[in-house]
Amino acid sequence: MRRLKELSFQPVIIESLKNYSRELFFKDLMSGIIVGIVALPLAIAFGIASGVTPEKGIITAILAGFLVSAFGGSKVQVSGPTGAFIVIVYGIVEKFGIQGLAIATFMAGVMLILMGVFKIGTIIRFIPYPIIVGFTSGIALTIFTTQIKDLFGLQMAHVPGSFIEKWIAYAGCFDTTSLWALGISILTILIIILTPKISPKIPGSLVAIILLTVVAYFLKNKFGVTGIETIGDRFQIKAQIPEPQGIGLSFDKINLLMSAAFTIAMLGAIESLLSATVADGVTGEKHDSNTELIGQGVANVIVPFFGGIPATGAIARTMTNINNGGKTPVSGIIHAVILLLILLFLGNLSKHIPMACLAGILVIVSYNMSEWRTFRSLLKTTKSDISVLLTTFFLTVIFDLTIAIEVGLILAIIMFVRRVSETSSISVLTDEIKLSDTHFPTAAAENLTIPAGVEVYEIDGPFFFGVANKFDEQMMVIGDKPKARIIRMRKVPFIDSTGLHNLEILIKNSKKEHIKIILSGVNERVRAVLEKSDVAQMIGDENICPSIQVAISRAEELVAKK
Secondary structure, three states: HHHHHHHOOOOOOHHHHOOOOHHHHHHHHHHHHHOOOOOOHHHHHHHHHOOHHHHHHHHHOOOHHHHHHOOOOOOOOOOOOHHHHHHHHHHHHHHHHHHHHHHHHHHHHHHHHHHHHHHOHHHHHOOOHHHHHHHHHHHHHHHHHHHHHHHHOOOOOOOOOOHHHHHHHOOOOHHHHHHHHHHHHHHHHHHHHHHHHHHOOOOHHHHHHHHHHHHHHHHHOOOOOOOOOOOHOOOOOOOOOOOOOOOOOOOHHHHHHHHHHHHHHHHHHHHHHHHHHHHHHHOOOOOOOOHHHHHHHHHHHHHHOOOOOEEEEOOOHHHHHOOOOOOOOOHHHHHHHHHHHHHHHHHHHHHOOEEEHHHHHHHHHHHHHHHHHHHHHOOOOHHHHHHHHHHHHHHHHHHHHHHHHHHHOOOOOOHHHHHHHHHHHEEEEEOEEEEOOOOOOOOOOOOOEEOOEEEEEEEEOOOOHHHHHHHHHHHHOOOOOOEEEEEEEEEOOOEOOHHHHHHHHHHHHHHHHOOOOEEEEOHHHHHHHHHHHHHHHHOOOOEEEOOHHHHHHHHHHHHHOO
């Protein structure tokens, strides 16, 4: 346990069970049963839309739901297959097959564990909001596009992979629309929309599946209606937990699937932490982001050995858990047990579910994911945010989610550097310094006169590569050469290797010109970095001063000696 604490890994279930009571168990039990029922149609729909069999979606929900609840960092997070993964999973299956998906999922799980171990979870949460909205809106439109065939019951031998090609193919097949399939799709959507108005506790997707499966069964078997395709027409359902299988790891396949695995890992990390953060806002709790990433990683490492697909935190199921009284990770474990019982004892009945019904469910999922109101409001913000939003959105839709993730992260870094650079400034003081804002009180808060032959440069903000050029530019502005330069660093929280390199060059050039460098107000963190490098030795300890008063006195002394 001590070792786990050193790694900052302590599953929240350990703390939750310390004072666990019968009252908490019954709350978790009721919530877990409801969430398990809600998760069933979604797991089936996500599995099929991802290009795998429906039971693989259920198996993923069972294993991921159990493992993340047991090892994760959120009390109420419920994990499983989600709509966000449909696009990337479908692409991997189409290009590399089921085995390629298993390897990519396993690798993504390892990456997620490493992210948690190295505490990257806190960093991921700072990805700019326009990038996240661009991803989710783009994924939502792509999911909607993948469901057009089943939504209208189109007769198509093959559905193209790319977004534009799909719509071209659909346009040529709309004359094959099945009115029965379209009617079931429309009824599914209406039932899901209207059910919460009648009873908020009952999941509309489950009601739609039960009612329309019964309707479809009688239409097909009693009245001989054709044109209603069911799960059983396309897949063979295996109502059992499969035995673990090898995934065929090799260096060649790892190299081939590295990019896809990275996309799964980043998307899983972003969505799971976003879901956990939303849950925190509702419950008032605080999740451990790094432990949550480790829990998600453990699930994605194990799931592929049982034929499952990538999993992450699911906002809809997590909110259902909260709204129905779930208090601890036990509710997530119960949800997994309920799904297991359904798979084992009722799994064969799922073959009668109409594909059009599942398409209707995914249309609602894509609508909820689209965040079109947020998307519209972001189009009224700054030009930089709009460009990032649209770039991420169109890359996700038209090209590839892998490219969108990579470009989105680069944009996030560029935006971060730009904004930090904008908040950092370099000022040059040649006459006097105002002491009213210093930590050392003076008798009348008078100004401190800068001696002749002394220049004072004040850095306000981090001294990193984004500010280094500013510093060089300021140095070139001054005409006459001083005898001493004071660099005031009281407002510098950290310095990076570029800042150190910048200082080293300044010291070397100043020595050639017989100019002394003095540092003022260096905090302990920055000083530790200076001492590890050659900068502190080059300047000399006597020239690293605690305050501007001491630095000015030191400069006067050096100028007098010259």
